[in-house]
Amino acid sequence: MRTQVAIIGAGPAGLMLGRLLERAGIEAVIIERRSADYVLGRIRAGVLEQSTVELLARAGVDERLKTEGLVHDGVEISFDGDMHRIDFSGLIGRHVTVYGQTEVTRDLMEARTSSGASSIYEAEDVSIHDFDGARARVRYRKDGVTHEIACDFIAGCDGFHGVTRASVPKKALQLFERVYHFGWLGVLVDKPPVAEELIYAHHERGFALCSMRSPSRSRYYVQVDADEKVAAWSDERFWDELRRRLNPEVAERLETGPSIEKSIAPLRSFVAEPVRFGRLFLAGDAAHIVPPTGAKGLNMAMHDVRLLADALIQHYGDKSDAGIDSYSAKVLARTWKTERFSWWMTSLLHVFPTTGAFGRRIQRAEFDYLKSSRAAATCLAENYTGLPD
Ligand code: FAD
Ligand code: DHB
Numbered sequence: 001m002r003t004q005v006a007i008i009g010a011g012p013a014g015l016m017l018g019r020l021l022e023r024a025g026i027e028a029v030i031i032e033r034r035s036a037d038y039v040l041g042r043i044r045a046g047v048l049e050q051s052t053v054e055l056l057a058r059a060g061v062d063e064r065l066k067t068e069g070l071v072h073d074g075v076e077i078s079f080d081g082d083m084h085r086i087d088f089s090g091l092i093g094r095h096v097t098v099y100g101q102t103e104v105t106r107d108l109m110e111a112r113t114s115s116g117a118s119s120i121y122e123a124e125d126v127s128i129h130d131f132d133g134a135r136a137r138v139r140y141r142k143d144g145v146t147h148e149i150a151c152d153f154i155a156g157c158d159g160f161h162g163v164t165r166a167s168v169p170k171k172a173l174q175l176f177e178r179v180y181h182f183g184w185l186g187v188l189v190d191k192p193p194v195a196e197e198l199i200y201a202h203h204e205r206g207f208a209l210c211s212m213r214s215p216s217r218s219r220y221y222v223q224v225d226a227d228e229k230v231a232a233w234s235d236e237r238f239w240d241e242l243r244r245r246l247n248p249e250v251a252e253r254l255e256t257g258p259s260i261e262k263s264i265a266p267l268r269s270f271v272a273e274p275v276r277f278g279r280l281f282l283a284g285d286a287a288h289i290v291p292p293t294g295a296k297g298l299n300m301a302m303h304d305v306r307l308l309a310d311a312l313i314q315h316y317g318d319k320s321d322a323g324i325d326s327y328s329a330k331v332l333a334r335t336w337k338t339e340r341f342s343w344w345m346t347s348l349l350h351v352f353p354t355t356g357a358f359g360r361r362i363q364r365a366e367f368d369y370l371k372s373s374r375a376a377a378t379c380l381a382e383n384y385t386g387l388p389d
Contacts, residue, residue, distance in 0.1 A: 003029045003118075005312060006138045006151040008126060008164050010039055010119060012101060013284030013301040014157035015108035019059045020309035022117050026316055029149060030119040031126055031140055033158075036109060043188055043261050045101040046211050046219060047072075047198070047295035049386030052302045053097050061107040068214065069099040075384065077349075078201035079367040081247040085197070086370075091378050094385040098198075100213050101298050128154050128167050132278035155308060156282040157301075160270065165286050168277050180267035180291060180346070181353055182206070184221040185228065187238050188261040193218045194246075194254045200293070202349045202363060203245035207293075210246070218255075223350055226266060235259050267291040269343055271335055274328040281308055281327060288335045290342035293349060299386060300338055304331050334389070341383040 005021055007014045010032035021028045032039065048056075053069070056062040073089040088094050112119055123140035130136050131154055138149045156164025165173070184207075193212035201208040206223035213219055222241050224233075235258060243251040270289040275282040284301030307330055311323030348366050352359065370376045 001029075001147065002150045003027050004151065004316070005029075005153045005155060006031065006136070006149050007155045007157055008128070008138070009156070009158035009162060009284075009286070010034075010036070010109075010121065011157060011159055011284065011301070012104055012108070012298055013286075013305050014155065015105060015112065016055065016059060016302060017155055017157060017283065017305040017309055018117060018119075019061065019108055019111060020305065021312060022112075022115060023059065024309070024313045024317070026312060028117070029151075030112075030117075031123045031138060031149075032119065032121050033123055033126060034121065036119075036121050040102060040105055040109070043100070043102060043186065043219075043263065044265075045292070045295060045298040046098055046213060047299075048097045048099055048104075049299045050094060050096070051306075051386050052299050055302050055306055056104065056107070059108070059111070061111045064103065064107055065097070065099050068103070069097040070212070070214070072096050072098055072197050075197055076195065076199040077367065077370065078199055078247055078250075079364060080203060082367075083199075083247055083250075084367070084371045086377050086380050086384070088381045088385050091374070091381045092385065094381065096295075096385055098212060104298070126158075126163050128156075128164060128280065131167075131280040136279040152279065153312065154280045155305075156280060156286045157284055157305070159285040160268075160289050162286050164280060165272055165282055168280070172277060174273045176269075176271045176273070178269040178343075180269075180350075181226050182223050182350065183226050183228065183264045183266045184209075184292060185224045185230070185233055185238065185264050186219060186221045186262070187235070187259045188213070189218050189220070189257050189259055190216060191218055191255040191257045192216055194250055199246070199250065200345070200349055201245050201247075202351075202367070204351065204360070205241070205245055207350045208242055208245035210250075224264060228264060230262055230264055233262065235262075238262070265292065267346065269339055271332070271339060273332060275304075275331050276324070276328040283308055283331075287331065288339070290339055291346045292342075293345040294338070294342040294384060296338050296342050300335065303334060307331060330389075334387070337387055338383075
């Protein structure tokens with residue numbers, strides 16, 4: 001089999017890239033090791049930047065987003081129960097849209113199914129070859145049969161634990177990493193959100209986040225130790241812990257119920273440099289990870305594949321490799337800005353083993369500065385709603 005672009009991974013990065021290429025008349029195959037249902041069952045991000053919403057519109061998959069997406073003009077930051085609102089629209093005239101990653105994935109999958117574009121799910125032992133040569137190849141096994149696809153380019157959209165970055169010779173890569181000693185325990189519940197906007201809360205017991213998926217479905221998180229087990233957290237224990245970390249009036253309003261999903265996500269900052277090796281391009285979590293505090297992971301993935309799709313469209317359409325040649329530098333420039341913001345939000349809002357009494361006073365001073373300084377609030381608003389290219 002032969003195609004122009006082989007896309008490894010059917011997460012949001014792979015599916016969006018496939019869609020943008022398909023609309024530009026470039027042939028692509030998506031190869032995913034899990035089933036479509038498994039991919040759809042993963043509950044992850046929930047906040048879309050304006051540029052991501054615009055990309056979903058460009059891809060022609062924003063019908064449901066337009067009616068179901070919740071536009072948020074600000075967020076609340078809470079420090080030991082003291083609340084401060086960051087007014088995005090008042091400060092910079094921008095907003096974010098709350099719409100779950102699961103829904104983005106579903107919309108992209110449905111568009112792909114109805115257009116008949118080729119996707120291979122449950123592909124085993126995916127491997128990539130000769131991407132530094134004249135013609136790249138992808139091999140995988142399906143139902144016991146080995147298949148090979150020859151292609152012009154490979155897009156590594158296979159997440160942090162994928163095969164594409166791992167196939168690059170070690171000496172060609174520089175890796176930067178910070179692993180945090182804590183994770184986020186997340187709960188999804190069919191109850192109305194506790195507030196109209198998201199609440200990011202710092203408390204001496206740890207971070208908490210109140211988010212949502214719809215007017216009747218909420219998503220809540222609490223910081224837990226990295227080695228915590230989900231089984232140790234009954235719903236009751238989760239709700240008690242969440243309440244303790246929130247402003248008492250907010251806690252009073254919290255509507256609880258049986259969780260419909262509960263999982264722990266580890267926190268990590270990670271960057272691979274560069275993100276292009278000959279005919280292989282890394283995009284999304286395969287190239288970089290941010291801790292979820294700034295709600296950036298999905299938005300970064302969308303940014304990467306927009307650049308990559310435009311570079312490939314330029315390659316096939318204008319016969320110019322300018323976009324391909326600048327892909328890595330452009331991705332990395334934006335990645336480090338977003339890494340900085342996500343690290344800063346994480347540092348302000350979490351309790352670290354080394355925080356101590358001095359560190360807590362510094363965190364408080366940072367929060368007070370955010371409250372009193374228009375420049376500090378504007379900085380948060382610009383980064384949270386999405387920096388321009
Ligand atoms: P992924 O969504 O990881 O997709 C990669 C795909 O590649 C997967 O479908 C995987 O099955 C497939 N794959 C992997 N290996 C192979 C292989 N060898 N062969 C073929 N296919 C393969 N971000 C936020 O902003 N907020 C959050 O709350 C948040 N929570 C998260 C929770 C978890 C547990 C994780 C892991 C991430 C979370 N993120 C969050 C980050 C956000 O979800 C990601 O940034 C986003 O999913 C990146 O999309 P992607 O397509 O690059 O990678
Ligand atoms: C959600 C996740 C985030 O990481 C975040 O910063 C905000 C919201 C969510 O799952 O709703």
